[in-house]
Amino acid sequence: MVHRTELGAKWTANYLPSVKNFSVDDDWERDLTGSVAVLVATHRAGTVASIDAALRRLGDRVVAVHPIGGVPAKATSDLLPGVDIAGVRQANTGGPTPPAVTTFTRGAQRVALTGNRGVTNSQLTAAATALTNSENSIDRLLTHRRGIDEGTALMNTICEQRTRVVDGELVIRLVVDLNSHD
Numbered sequence: 001m002v003h004r005t006e007l008g009a010k011w012t013a014n015y016l017p018s019v020k021n022f023s024v025d026d027d028w029e030r031d032l033t034g035s036v037a038v039l040v041a042t043h044r045a046g047t048v049a050s051i052d053a054a055l056r057r058l059g060d061r062v063v064a065v066h067p068i069g070g071v072p073a074k075a076t077s078d079l080l081p082g083v084d085i086a087g088v089r090q091a092n093t094g095g096p097t098p099p100a101v102t103t104f105t106r107g108a109q110r111v112a113l114t115g116n117r118g119v120t121n122s123q124l125t126a127a128a129t130a131l132t133n134s135e136n137s138i139d140r141l142l143t144h145r146r147g148i149d150e151g152t153a154l155m156n157t158i159c160e161q162r163t164r165v166v167d168g169e170l171v172i173r174l175v176v177d178l179n180s181h182d
Contacts (some may be wrong), residue, residue: 002028002053004046016179030059037064042072048077055079059128060109067115080104080111089115097156127164127172134170143172151176 001020002022003009009021017081021066022028038054047067056079067089075085082103091100092115102113146154154174164171 001027002050004042004050018179020146024053032058032061034061035063036046037066038062040065040067040069044072045067045073048075051085052077052079055111062109062111064112065114071115071117080113084113085113088113089117091115093117093174097160129168129170130164142175143170144174145177146174147177 001009001012001016001019003012004023004024006023009023012019012021020031022031027140036054036058037050038058040050040054042050051065051067054065055077067085071086071089073086075082077085083102087101088102091102099114099116104113105109144151144154151174154166154171155176158164158171
């Protein structure tokens with residue numbers, strides 16, 4: 001995990017102790033071998049800069065980029081000319097399965113770009129309506145806590161079937177424990 005601030009590194013060290021932490025200024029690329037997939041989870045002002053830093057420092061070793069944090073409208077990178085980064089992420093709002101992929105190729109460099117914006121506005125509205133209509137029958141907002149395998153399957157079911165009712169249960173909010181495999 002590459003952090004731009006010490007606070008982020010401390011958070012990861014506390015909650016994900018098995019993850020290697022680096023500062024953006026460290027020589028973190030030396031600790032990585034082979035091909036690298038980059039997950040960008042930062043605020044919108046830092047997304048393109050984070051992608052660019054990974055591409056500059058890792059070069060052709062970067063084979064995939066997946067922005068899930070904020071992405072400014074019409075975001076582009078000079079290192080990925082012609083790629084609409086915001087459009088890549090938008091293409092995967094609330095699904096689809098398998099995800100939409102944009103591939104950038106230049107010389108030996110080949111980068112698959114996906115992303116995830118979460119859910120659509122209509123899906124958020126439907127969830128808010130379900131909460132409003134339930135009166136006091138929902139005593140907590142967090143309804144499901146799952147390991148990564150079961151959580152991924154549950155999210156795929158929600159996206160593919162376009163329903164928040166899975167196995168007879170209303171899924172209001174799902175938390176995926178990244179340290180747990182089912």
